[in-house]
Amino acid sequence: MTAKIKLIVARELGFCMGVRRSIDMALSVRQQSDGNVTILNELVHNRDVIDSLSKAGIGQTFDMEDVSPGKLILSAHGVPRKTLEQASARGLDVIDTTCPLVTKVHELVEKLIDSGYHILVFGDPDHDEIRGIFGHGDSRMMTLITSASDLPKTIPDRCALISQTTQNVDDFAKLSDVLRNRFPTIEIHETICNPTRQRQEAAIELARRCEFVYVVGSASSANSMRLKEITEGICGRSMLIESPDQIDTAQLEGVSVVGLTAGTSSPDSLIAAVIKRFCSLFDVDLVTSHPEFTRIATEAGKQ
Numbered sequence: 001m002t003a004k005i006k007l008i009v010a011r012e013l014g015f016c017m018g019v020r021r022s023i024d025m026a027l028s029v030r031q032q033s034d035g036n037v038t039i040l041n042e043l044v045h046n047r048d049v050i051d052s053l054s055k056a057g058i059g060q061t062f063d064m065e066d067v068s069p070g071k072l073i074l075s076a077h078g079v080p081r082k083t084l085e086q087a088s089a090r091g092l093d094v095i096d097t098t099c100p101l102v103t104k105v106h107e108l109v110e111k112l113i114d115s116g117y118h119i120l121v122f123g124d125p126d127h128d129e130i131r132g133i134f135g136h137g138d139s140r141m142m143t144l145i146t147s148a149s150d151l152p153k154t155i156p157d158r159c160a161l162i163s164q165t166t167q168n169v170d171d172f173a174k175l176s177d178v179l180r181n182r183f184p185t186i187e188i189h190e191t192i193c194n195p196t197r198q199r200q201e202a203a204i205e206l207a208r209r210c211e212f213v214y215v216v217g218s219a220s221s222a223n224s225m226r227l228k229e230i231t232e233g234i235c236g237r238s239m240l241i242e243s244p245d246q247i248d249t250a251q252l253e254g255v256s257v258v259g260l261t262a263g264t265s266s267p268d269s270l271i272a273a274v275i276k277r278f279c280s281l282f283d284v285d286l287v288t289s290h291p292e293f294t295r296i297a298t299e300a301g302k303q
Contacts, residue, residue: 018099036070080135123164217263224263244277
């Protein structure tokens, strides 16, 4: 007898505006161009998306020196100013798909540094977005903070805190409180983007109702990893998956309520494939506010 599972889908999950915009721009450039089209770094951090762009005839490189003459697409995470200068010097036609919300952070960095502020940046070391943020200001006036334990003992009189757009909302709030207590004059700028905030809030609600949560996303995706950390901290059991094949029935033995969420770089098609896989493995009672996922589950149940 097939085990029965209630599968609850988060009210906010999957692609955000910035990711969808970046992918649409890349595909449009490919369709309108006969020459080479190359993405510098990963357009978004998701293997399915990267593979689909490759199949569409879009190249990828992590080294500017390897870019063939033609069009160069910059990822949604943004790049340092010097990258734009290098591309221009090589005569490349640059298509900048940086998320507008990330661009606002770049503009804020430039404004703060021009005003003489030292900036504390709450973010993940070596993340593409962090490299871009540091590349829009004088690195001597910027310090990367990964947690409250990284905080300097003293700070300049003019100092500000900003964040990578995909950071943990609660962690940023706690860090802000610590900084305000230690340095009352610090200027706090909440730069975590709304899509990240919405998905984290929805993930918290979801985890409180579930015994186990699956997060659809890649390990290289900062916001997906954040969703895993958040849900695991609440319900105790959470797993990041990149494909439907990673659903393990043995893991779910004795589990009756499972949650499903997805990072901002995970396409609806992948989320749908995960739901369909669940329906093939279990007798699923799907709880979702997304009509398309309801349709998929209904059709899968008829097969």
